[in-house]
Amino acid sequence: MFADQDIIAAIATPIGQAGIGIVRMSGPGCFSIARKIFRPRNPVSAFKSHCLYLGQLLDPCSNNAVDEVLVTLMKAPRTYTREDVVEIHSHSGYILLSKILDILLSQGARLARPGEFTLRAFLNGRIDLTQAEAVMDLINSRSERGLVLASRQVRGEFREEIETLKQKAVRILAQAEAGIDFPETGADGGLRERGPEEIERDLVEPMEALIASSEGRIWVDGVSTVIAGRVNVGKSSLLNRLLNEQRAIVTAIPGTTRDVIESSLCIEGIPIRLMDTAGLRSGADEVEQMGIALTRKKLSEADFVLVVIDRSRPLDPEDLGIMQEVQEKPTLLVINKVDLPARLHEGVGTDVLSRFPCIEISALTGQGLDDLKKAIQKAVLGANLDATSGQAAPNARHRHALGRAVGFFRAAVLRIKEDAPLEIVALELSSGLESLGEITGETTAEDVLDSIFSQFCLGK
Ligand SMILES: Nc1nc2c(ncn2[C@@H]2O[C@H](COP(=O)(O)OP(=O)(O)OP(=O)(O)O)[C@@H](O)[C@H]2O)c(=O)[nH]1
Ligand SMILES: [Mg+2]
Incomplete structure (x- = not known):
């Protein structure tokens, strides 16, 4: 291409x-x-x-x-x-x-x-390359804050941060190379004594801060939010209610939803990618089982989970199983069908409910919806999905390249401390530099470029 x-x-x-x-x-x-x-x-x-x-x-x-x-x-x-x-x-x-x-x-x-x-x-x-990717972020941004982050990146602020890191790495690499060329004269500029500390302070630490700031991607990409629960609890009704449209099919037949239905919306200023999923249950037919496998995949990738529970039925071991499954994730329990008589506490294990933030709603009548939106906002912000006030929002590709670079620079520190030959130290340092170069596009493989640009829209 x-x-x-x-x-x-x-x-x-x-x-x-x-x-x-x-x-x-x-x-x-x-x-x-x-x-x-x-x-x-x-x-x-x-x-x-x-x-x-x-x-x-x-x-x-x-x-x-x-x-x-x-x-x-x-x-x-x-x-x-x-x-x-x-x-x-x-x-x-x-x-x-x-x-x-x-x-x-x-x-x-x-x-x-x-x-x-x-x-x-x-x-x-x-x-x-970071600016090219930010052009796409600018077009696709799902919130105002995402727009600000993307436009900073378009202006080259992220590139400059990477360039600064590269210059520091080049300086340290030059010391190693001088030490290789003139082993007797102490030409390595004190690399053996001060190198480990400098690499940690000037390279590893700022790079780890950048990796952490990739949490800011939620403002560009949206918070990936999965609606999960047993069959028939009202997951699709909740999706429709939040979107204010009949996006998903709702019936009284358990196992109606079999595929993942995704929509984007803003809730209290937070961009959300909301996914309705197939209800989790045992004994499903083959198609439904495939839907359930997809639900589990989406759950494992989710930033945030809404577990829907039917208040008009006794709490079921399957409900407990789902809560168990998501306990590591930021989760909000949505206790649905409050327009019907309550029977939830007739079930076993109801003390588990108190471990999660809960909100009671009726997806049918809309009761409790405003409270739900506020609870979602509170839960998402409280979960520190974006714990940084970072000025950049590195994407997954940047994050992985930074992670690889950190690995090489850490290895260089280790080599210096073990008194390894400077050739080996230099090799680690230049591999780290190469990983940094992948971010800005200097050393990026053609197929990676291909896949980045093919995601653009026509005419851009
Ligand atoms: N009374 C009452 N009924 C509701 C409420 N929410 C959903 N329902 C009904 O519950 C049934 C199931 O709703 P769905 O939204 O399809 O439930 P689901 O969780 O998506 O179900 P599956 O896709 O089968 O897993 C339908 O008959 C809905 O009308 C509610 O708040 N109150
Ligand atoms: Mg459904």
């Missing part, structure tokens, strides 16, 4: 009816395509870069005007991709935008792959 000189084109605005739509092209030669298909209202001898021109967009086959448009030609390198870029601002509507795109393709452009404009910005050195 990598660097080529093609002219790429795509619709940059969402599909649908709107006031304005934008089609854009990037690549050397895209200006000549623009000149062929655009007739400015006032004759122009030479287009000025970054200026908007009003005129007609022509279909070169028929020479008919397709739409009245605004066109801007942006000269490299002061563009998103650092290549020549053309933007055509037309009226919006899928057919019209597709027609304009078709004209560009007929004139020699090719359809851009998802994220290819941003890929070019990265390959041409305008942004590093």
